[in-house]
Amino acid sequence: xxxxxxxxxxxxxxxxxLTALPAMTSAFSPRRAMADNHASLSGPTYDLINSGKDxxxxxxxxxxxxxxxxxxxxxxxxxxxxxxxxxxxxxICGFRGMGCNRLLPYEGPEHGYxxxxxxxxxxxxxxxxxxxxxxxxxxxxxxxxxxxxxxxxFNAVFKDVWPDPPSYGGLNTEKREPRPxxxxxxxxxxxxxxxxxxxxxxxxxxxxKKWVRESSGPMNRVxxxxxxxxxxxDLQNPELTTISSTGVWTRVTPWLPWMLMGQAPGxxxxxxxxxxxxxxxxxxxxxxxxxxxxxxxxxxxxxDVWEEPSLSSLEWYAREQEPAPPGGV
Numbered sequence: 001x002x003x004x005x006x007x008x009x010x011x012x013x014x015x016x017x018l019t020a021l022p023a024m025t026s027a028f029s030p031r032r033a034m035a036d037n038h039a040s041l042s043g044p045t046y047d048l049i050n051s052g053k054d055x056x057x058x059x060x061x062x063x064x065x066x067x068x069x070x071x072x073x074x075x076x077x078x079x080x081x082x083x084x085x086x087x088x089x090x091x092i093c094g095f096r097g098m099g100c101n102r103l104l105p106y107e108g109p110e111h112g113y114x115x116x117x118x119x120x121x122x123x124x125x126x127x128x129x130x131x132x133x134x135x136x137x138x139x140x141x142x143x144x145x146x147x148x149x150x151x152x153x154f155n156a157v158f159k160d161v162w163p164d165p166p167s168y169g170g171l172n173t174e175k176r177e178p179r180p181x182x183x184x185x186x187x188x189x190x191x192x193x194x195x196x197x198x199x200x201x202x203x204x205x206x207x208x209k210k211w212v213r214e215s216s217g218p219m220n221r222v223x224x225x226x227x228x229x230x231x232x233x234d235l236q237n238p239e240l241t242t243i244s245s246t247g248v249w250t251r252v253t254p255w256l257p258w259m260l261m262g263q264a265p266g267x268x269x270x271x272x273x274x275x276x277x278x279x280x281x282x283x284x285x286x287x288x289x290x291x292x293x294x295x296x297x298x299x300x301x302x303x304d305v306w307e308e309p310s311l312s313s314l315e316w317y318a319r320e321q322e323p324a325p326p327g328g329v
Contacts, residue, residue, distance in 0.1 A: 039232040039233045039235070039236035039237075040187060040232065040236075041185050041187050041232075043236065044236055045235075045236045045237070045238045046058045046235070046236060048182075048183070048185045049182075049185075050182070051160075051180075051182075052111075052159075052160035052161060052180035052181040052182060053111045053160045055160070055180075055181050055182050055183050056111060056112060056113070056158050056159060056160050056181055058183075058185075058235055059158065059181075059183060059194075060103060060113055060115070060158060061235065061240070061241065061242055061243055062194070062228060062230055062235065062243060062245050063101075063228075063245075064101050064102070064103050064113075064115055064242065065102070065103065065241050065242040066103065066241040066242065067241040067242075068102070068103045068104065068105065068113070069102075070102070070241075070242070071100050071101070071102055071301055071302040072100065072101050072102065072242060072276065072302070073098065073099075073100050073276060073277045073278065073279060073280060073282075073283075074098060074099045074100070074274055074275070074276050074277070075097075075098055075274060075275055075276075075277055075282075075283050075284065076095070076096065076097060076098070076099070076121060076249065076272045076273070076274045077094070077095070077096045077272060077273055077274075077284070077285075078094070078095050078096075078249075078270065078271050078272025078273055079091055079092075079093075079094060079095065079126075079270070079271055079272070080092045080093050080094070080095050080123065080256075080268055080269075080270050081268065081269045081270075081271070082138065082139055082255075082266065082267075082268055082269075083266050083267050083268070083269055084139055084264075084265065084266035085265050085266060089269070090138050090139070091126055092138060092268070093123045093124060093125065093126060093132060093135065093146075094123065094124035094125065094126055094129060095121055095122075095123060095124065095270060095272055096121065096122055096124050096129065096285060096288055097119070097120050097121030097122050097148075097149070097288060097292075098119070098120060098121070098280065098283060098288070098289075098292070098299070099117060099118065099119035099120075099121075100117070100118055100119075100299070100300070100301060100302040101115050101116060101117035101118075101302050102115070102116055102302035102303065102304065103115055103116075104116060104304075104305075104306060106157060106158075106159060108159065110159040110160050110161055111159060111160045112157060112158055112159025112160065113157070113158050113159075114155065114156075114157050114306055115155060115156050115157075115158060116153055116155050116302060116303035116304070116305070116306055116307075117151075117153060117154050117155060117156070117302065117303070118151065118152045118153060118154070118298070118299050118302060118303060119149065119150075119151050119152075119154060119299075120148065120149065120150045120151075120152075120292060120296055120299040121148060121149040122148045122149075122288065122291070123135075123146045123148060129285060129287070130287070131148075131287075131288070131291060132146050133145070133146055134146055137259050137260070137261070139259075139261065139264075139266075140259075140260070140261065142260060144258055144259060144260055145258055146258055147257075147258045147317060147321060149313040150296060150299070150313075150316065151311065151312060151313055151316060152298065152299065152303075153303055153307050153310055154310055154311070154312065155303075155306060155307070155308075155310045156310070158181070159181065160180065160181050161178045161179060161180060161181055162176055162178070162179050162180075162181050163176075170309075171202050171203045171204075171205060171315070172200065172202035172203075173202075174200075174202065183195075183196065184196070187232060191229070192229065192230055192231065192232040192235070193227065193228060193229050193230075194227075194228045194230075195225070195226065195227050195228070196225065196226040197223070197224075197225050198222075198223065198224040198225070199222075199223050200220070200221070200222045200223070201219060201220070201221050201222075202219065202220055203218065203219060203220070204216065204217060204218055204219055204220040204314070205220075205314050205315045205317070205318035206257055206314065206317070206318050208262070208263065210323055211257065211318070211323050212262060212323065212326070213260040213261075213262050213323070213324045213326070214257035214258070214260065214262070214317075214321075214323065214324060215257070215262065215263070216254030216255055216257075216262070216263055217254075217263050220254065220314060221252075221253075221254065222251065222252065222253045222254075223250075223251070223252040223253075224249065224250065224251045224252075225249070225250045225251075226247060226248075226249055227247045227248045227249075228245050228246075228247040229245060229246055229247055230243060230244070230245040230246075231243065231244075242276075244275075244276055245275070245276060246273070246274065246275040246276075247273070247274050247275075248271070248272070248273060248274070249270070249271075249272045249273075249274050250269070250270060250271050250272075251268075251269070251270035252267060252268075252269055252270075253267060253268050253270070254267055254268070255267065255268060256268055257314070257317050257321075258317075258321075260324055280292075280300055
């Protein structure tokens with residue numbers, strides 16, 4: 001759940017299904033006269049159309065807590081699918097887990113915040129929802145060891161100008177021209193939405209010369225998209241420091257390294273629902289919470305200090321796993 005980049009997941013990046021909505025804005029223009037005190041894209045608290053500062057505050061009110069004290073919890077649940085030539089897309093397994101974050105002050109000339117985050121998500125059985133530690137790869141028939149996502153930390157700075165993408169320990173050197181941090185907010189009738197797209201292409205932490213069976217090649221291409229739905233009245237309420245939201249997250253990524261498919265044609269596609277919760281006790285699958293409490297207890301609370309490096313699951317895999325021996329089925 002990587003970099004933020006708006007070019008339309010542009011801003012993780014709202015879904016492709018919403019890209020047709022801008023053509024409809026003439027009928028629902030936030031600049032049109034509205035009833036007194038009616039929350040809209042233009043106010044009364046945040047000008048989401050023109051103000052980078054207001055966009056930062058609104059985005060972090062939606063995804064964190066502006067009080068800069070409380071932990072913000074999120075739940076994610078969905079599917080991992082495989083896309084290979086010569087056949088239909090296949091469901092591989094479920095994907096279920098949590099993340100938590102907290103805001104810290106940002107010391108810089110721009111208005112902004114530092115967000116510190118941990119996330120842990122497990123691959124699950126499609127029928128039972130149980131966490132799986134090994135499985136038969138449906139594309140190769142080989143039994144493989146399943147490695148969960150456990151990113152600690154995955155931190156980011158948000159300010160009123162667009163930040164550079166995450167560096168992933170120095171692997172990604174992409175820089176961006178400064179421009180206002182304006183997201184793609186939409187309001188159609190009573191429905192309020194925001195989308196983010198993240199498109200990345202950077203050197204793979206898994207060198208194919210060393211990670212022959214795990215690596216998809218010398219470069220890593222990943223796209224993530226985020227679609228949020230929320231109450232505009234809550235977002236524009238100045239008395240609230242955080243609000244509830246739900247949404248859909250998608251990720252297009254090479255074959256997962258633990259699938260041991262190397263540079264075979266194809267890729268994985270994630271499609272998951274997400275929602276915020278007040279605490280882990282509200283998560284719908286307490287089996288996951290109990291497993292985290294027993295085996296990964298630090299993931300039940302957000303960090304309270306900024307640490308480096310900030311890595312994604314691919315870089316952690318390269319640091320924590322060992323290359324598989326030659327062979328396979």
